[in-house]
Amino acid sequence: MKTKKSKLTKFQWQVLKEAAKIPLGQTRSYKWIAKKIGLPKSARAVGQALKINPYPLIIPCHRVIKENGALGGYMGKNTTRKEKLLNLEKEIQNNFRKI
């Protein structure tokens, strides 16, 4: 992927924004976001958008899972990353509650 312009399309931003709105420890499905941006059938494009997200630190792409509950994929099919990250977020929630 060249992405020499590093400029994402409107669609991409919509997906990233919705993903960024996902509360800590919460999860959303690709379709959920797709519907949110007005394209309920573009779950695929949503996943691709999250994949190419330029700000993985602020875009909780690991919070986005499949509609059937599966983690879908994070790096290929290594859903282990997602599980760990989601579990970590659970701890973060717990920390907030403690404070």
Add this chain to the structure above:
DNA sequence: TGTCCGCGGGTGT
């Protein structure tokens, strides 16, 4: 439960 097709958009050629 496993496989196939369709949908929507991206990127490369």
Add this chain to the structure above:
DNA sequence: ACACCCGCGGACA
């Protein structure tokens, strides 16, 4: 402009 790709989803066998 065309073809292939993708971290899906739903239907069908």
